[in-house]
Amino acid sequence: MSSFDNQHYEYRKLTRTYMDFFYSDKFTKFLNTTQTGSAHSSHGIDFPIFMKTMFTSICFCTIQLTLFCLLRSVFNFLYQPRCFCVPVNERMEVLPRGFVKWIIPTLKSSINTYLSLGLDAYFFVRFISVLSLFFLLIGSINMLVLIPINFTGNSAEFTAQGLDKLSLSNIANCNVARLNAHFIMGLLTIVVFHWLIIYEFQSFVIIRQSYLLSESHKSSIMARTLLIFNVPEYLQDEKVLRDLFHIVPGGVGNIWHVFDFERIEHQVAKAKVALKILEKSQIEALRRYYPFKWSNNPKAGQNKKKIKKLSKDVFFYPPIFCDLIRIPQIDRSFQLNLPGWLRIFTLQKRISTLNWALDTLKQSQLIIDEEKSKMATNQLKRHNKVFIEFSDHRGACIANQCLLSQSQGCLDKTLVEVHPQDIIWRNVSRTDGVGCKFEKYLVTILFISIIVLYVIPVSLIHSLSQIPVLIHIMPFLKWIYHFPEEARQTISGFLPSILLTILTEIVMVTFRFLTYFKGKATGCEVEIDLQKWFFAFLFVQQFLVVTISSSVTVICKQIIDQPTSIPILLATNLPKSATFFFQYICLRAFAFCGSNFLRISQLVLTNSYYKWKDVTPRQQFTRITSLPQIKWGTTFAIYSIYACIGISYSIISPLISIFIIFFLNLSILYYKYALKYVYSHINPSETLGRLYPNALLHLYTGIYCLECCLIGVFFLSKDSSGRYAMRIQGWIMTGVLFVTIFCNNLIYSRYLPYFSNLPILSDKPYRDNKKTDEPTPNSEDHHDHDHDHDHDHHEMTAANHTLLYLHPAFKYETPIVWLPKDPNGYTELQIQEIESKSDFIKGETSGAEVQITKFLKNLKMTISEAPPDYR
Structure with missing residues (x-):
C-alpha cells in the first residue's frame, strides 16, 4: 500500500469518526x-x-x-x-x-x-x-x-x-x-x-x-426610490441626507423615515374590527326588521320607534385586545387578540354592540390622530431605515450600486424598486443585531432539518398506502374490503399521491412562514x-x-x-x-x-x-x-x-x-x-x-x-x-x-x-x-405595459404622495359606515341613528342595494360601486 493510499484510508476513517452519529444503527433505522x-x-x-x-x-x-x-x-x-x-x-x-x-x-x-x-x-x-x-x-x-x-x-x-x-x-x-x-x-x-x-x-x-x-417605468416612484438599511442616528436628519446625496444625478426628492408604528397599528386594527362588527350588527338588525315588519304591518311613522327597540336588543361580548408582547432579545413584538366569548368565564355581561363599536372607533381615532400629530412634529421614535426618492431613476440606481459608507455596518444594504404594498414592516422596523442574525441562521437550520427529516412522514405515507397496514391501524376502514380488487388497487395507488401532495403543500406553507423570520x-x-x-x-x-x-x-x-x-x-x-x-x-x-x-x-x-x-x-x-x-x-x-x-x-x-x-x-x-x-x-x-x-x-x-x-x-x-x-x-x-x-x-x-x-x-x-433576432417587446406590448404603469403611477401619485412609503396605519382615515339601500329606507334610518350617537362617524347607502321578498330569509345584495372610503 502506498503512502497516498494510507492517507486516503485515514481520511475515510476520520470522516467516519466525525459522522459517527449518522452511521449509527439507531439513527439509520429511525430514518x-x-x-x-x-x-x-x-x-x-x-x-x-x-x-x-x-x-x-x-x-x-x-x-x-x-x-x-x-x-x-x-x-x-x-x-x-x-x-x-x-x-x-x-x-x-x-x-x-x-x-x-x-x-x-x-x-x-x-x-x-x-x-x-x-x-x-x-x-x-x-x-x-x-x-x-x-x-x-x-x-x-x-x-x-x-x-x-x-x-x-x-x-x-x-x-x-x-x-x-x-x-x-x-x-x-x-x-x-x-x-x-x-x-x-x-x-x-x-x-x-x-x-x-x-x-x-x-x-x-x-x-x-x-x-x-x-419612459413610464423610469418616471415611476418605485424606480426612483431606495430603501437604505442601518442608517445611524446622526445621518437621519433630512438636511444631512440631502447634502450626502447631492452628488447623485438629480439629487433627492422625498425622504420617508420608518417611524415607530406599533401603537397606531394596534389602534387601526381595533378600529377596523369595530367597524366590521358595527356593520354586521346593522345588517343583522335589517334581517330581523323585515320579518317583524311583515308580521306587524307597521306604518311608516312607526319605523323609528321600532329601530330603537331592535337596536337595543343587539348585545354581545366584545373581543379582547391584549397588550403588545415584546421579545427584546430578537427585537420582535406580537399582538394577541382573543375572542369575546372568553368573557363568559369572568362572568362579564353582554354590552350594546352599537355603543361599544362607536366608543371604540372614537377612542382609537383620538389615539390615531395623536400618533399622526407626533409623526408630523418628529416626536415619534425613528428606526434605522430610510426611504429616499431621487429626482432621477439613475440616481437611485447609482446609489444602489455604490458603497455608501466607509464604516462597516453603516448604510450597508440598499433595496431599489420596492413596492409600498410589498414591505414587511415588522422586519423593516427591527435592528439588525446579534439576535436577528441568530434567528436567521436558526431558520436556515430548520430548513435543512425539514429537508432531511421529511423522509419520516413520507415513509409513514408509503406504509399507509398498503391497505392491510392501513386497516390494521384504523380497523373502522374494514369496509374497504367490500370493494372489488381493482377499486382497492386504485385507492392504494391514489392515496399516497394525494397525501404526498398535501404534505408538500404543508412544507411550502411552512417554508413561506419561516422565511418571514429571516x-x-x-x-x-x-x-x-x-x-x-x-x-x-x-x-x-x-x-x-x-x-x-x-x-x-x-x-x-x-x-x-x-x-x-x-x-x-x-x-x-x-x-x-x-x-x-x-x-x-x-x-x-x-x-x-x-x-x-x-x-x-x-x-x-x-x-x-x-x-x-x-x-x-x-x-x-x-x-x-x-x-x-x-x-x-x-x-x-x-x-x-x-x-x-x-x-x-x-x-x-x-x-x-x-x-x-x-x-x-x-x-x-x-x-x-x-x-x-x-x-x-x-x-x-x-x-x-x-x-x-x-x-x-x-x-x-x-x-x-x-x-x-x-x-x-x-x-x-x-x-x-x-x-x-x-x-x-x-x-x-x-x-x-x-x-x-x-x-x-x-x-x-x-x-x-x-x-x-x-x-x-x-x-x-x-x-x-445589426438587426439581431433577439426577442424584444413589440410596440403594441409596450403600449399595454406603459398604460398599466401609468395607471399605477397615477394611483401612487394621486394618493397622498407624502404618505406613500409610510406604514399603512399612518394613512388610515376616519371610516364611513356603508350599509345597503333597502326598499323601505330602514338603513337610512339606521345611519341617522348612528350619526346621532357619534359626532365623527358618517354613513352612506350608495353603491349597494338589497332586495327583500317574503319567501326568502336571506337578503339578496347587489354591489354596484366601491365602498365610500375607496372613492
Whole structure:
C-alpha cells in the first residue's frame, strides 16, 4: 500500500469518526424504511397496467374540465374576474360563450402580451414555452434515434420488462456498443442545452433592460426610490441626507423615515374590527326588521320607534385586545387578540354592540390622530431605515450600486424598486443585531432539518398506502374490503399521491412562514429566497430520495465515504425509476389541469361558507375584487424540478419527453388563461424578472445528473467477454462534466451583474443597426405595459404622495359606515341613528342595494360601486 493510499484510508476513517452519529444503527433505522428508492416499485410495468393506473386520473380530469367549460360563463366573478371585478379601464375583453370557444383565443395570445402583467409573469410563460420547445426538439431527436436502438438491444439471455424495453435498461452486454448512440445524443443534448441557456440569458438582459428603461417605468416612484438599511442616528436628519446625496444625478426628492408604528397599528386594527362588527350588527338588525315588519304591518311613522327597540336588543361580548408582547432579545413584538366569548368565564355581561363599536372607533381615532400629530412634529421614535426618492431613476440606481459608507455596518444594504404594498414592516422596523442574525441562521437550520427529516412522514405515507397496514391501524376502514380488487388497487395507488401532495403543500406553507423570520424586508426578497430553498427541497425529496434511497442519510454516507461513487449511484438507480416518473408526471399533469381550471375549493366556498361569512357590502366587495395572486418563487421552483427530471432522463429513457411536453402544454394553456382572466395584474412582490435566471441555472442540476449517470453507465458497461468497452466514452463524459461546471460558473459570473443592476450607457442604437433576432417587446406590448404603469403611477401619485412609503396605519382615515339601500329606507334610518350617537362617524347607502321578498330569509345584495372610503 502506498503512502497516498494510507492517507486516503485515514481520511475515510476520520470522516467516519466525525459522522459517527449518522452511521449509527439507531439513527439509520429511525430514518429508513428500505435502502432502495420507492420509485423502483414501478420498474418494468407493462403499458396496459400503466394506462390502468392513469385511467382514474384521466376520468377525474375530464369531469373537472367539463364542469369548468359548463360553469365558466355562469360564475363570471370566479372564472373570469378580470373581465368583471376590476375597474372598467383595466378589464379584459370577455371570452366568447361556448363550451370550448375559450381555448383558441387563449392559445393565440402572444407571449409578449404578458409583459403588461409584469416581468415575472412574462418570463414564467416564456420559461414554460422554452422548456416545451427544448423537449420537443431534443425529445423528438432522442426518441427517433434511441428508442429503436433500445428496443432491439436485448438478447436471448437478457431482456427488460414492460416500458423499460424502450429505455437504456434493455441493452444487453452483447450489444453494449449501441451505447455509443447514447454517448453522441448525450453530447448533442448538452450542447443544445448550453446554446439555449446562453440565448435565454442574453434575451433576459435585453428584455429586462428594455422594460426598466422605458419612459413610464423610469418616471415611476418605485424606480426612483431606495430603501437604505442601518442608517445611524446622526445621518437621519433630512438636511444631512440631502447634502450626502447631492452628488447623485438629480439629487433627492422625498425622504420617508420608518417611524415607530406599533401603537397606531394596534389602534387601526381595533378600529377596523369595530367597524366590521358595527356593520354586521346593522345588517343583522335589517334581517330581523323585515320579518317583524311583515308580521306587524307597521306604518311608516312607526319605523323609528321600532329601530330603537331592535337596536337595543343587539348585545354581545366584545373581543379582547391584549397588550403588545415584546421579545427584546430578537427585537420582535406580537399582538394577541382573543375572542369575546372568553368573557363568559369572568362572568362579564353582554354590552350594546352599537355603543361599544362607536366608543371604540372614537377612542382609537383620538389615539390615531395623536400618533399622526407626533409623526408630523418628529416626536415619534425613528428606526434605522430610510426611504429616499431621487429626482432621477439613475440616481437611485447609482446609489444602489455604490458603497455608501466607509464604516462597516453603516448604510450597508440598499433595496431599489420596492413596492409600498410589498414591505414587511415588522422586519423593516427591527435592528439588525446579534439576535436577528441568530434567528436567521436558526431558520436556515430548520430548513435543512425539514429537508432531511421529511423522509419520516413520507415513509409513514408509503406504509399507509398498503391497505392491510392501513386497516390494521384504523380497523373502522374494514369496509374497504367490500370493494372489488381493482377499486382497492386504485385507492392504494391514489392515496399516497394525494397525501404526498398535501404534505408538500404543508412544507411550502411552512417554508413561506419561516422565511418571514429571516428578516426579509419585502415580499420580493421572500420569493427569491423561497425559490432556492423550495427547489432544493423538491430535488432532494421528490427526485433523489425517491430515485436512489428512502433516506438522505444513505446518500450522504455514500458520498462522504466515496465521493467518486456518485455516478455509480445514479447509473444503478435512475434507469429503474423511469416508469415511476412517467406515472408521476402524468398524475401531476391531470391533477394540475383539472383542479386549477375548476377551482373546486373556491367554487364550493363561494356557494356555501362565503355566503354565510360575507354579510356586509364591504365584505362582499372585498371578496369579489380580491383577485388571487401567484407566488412566483415556489411556482418557478416546481417547474424547474420537472424540467430537471426530464433532462436527467432524456437519454436514459427518452420517452419521458412525451410526458414532460404534455404537462408543459397543459400548463401553458392554464397560465395563459389564468394570467389574463383570473389572476390580479398587480403583483406587489414583483421581482422584475430576477426569478427567471435562477430558474435557468437550476436546470443545470438536471444536466449534472444526466452527465453523472452516463459516466456511471459507461464505466459499468461490460461487453459479452467481460471487458469494459465504454471506458473511453466515460472519460470523455467526465471531461464534459468539468467543462459543464466551468461553463455554468462562467455564465453565472458574466450575467450576475445584470440580474439586479441597470447600465448607464446603452448600446441599443448599435444593436438595432445589426438587426439581431433577439426577442424584444413589440410596440403594441409596450403600449399595454406603459398604460398599466401609468395607471399605477397615477394611483401612487394621486394618493397622498407624502404618505406613500409610510406604514399603512399612518394613512388610515376616519371610516364611513356603508350599509345597503333597502326598499323601505330602514338603513337610512339606521345611519341617522348612528350619526346621532357619534359626532365623527358618517354613513352612506350608495353603491349597494338589497332586495327583500317574503319567501326568502336571506337578503339578496347587489354591489354596484366601491365602498365610500375607496372613492
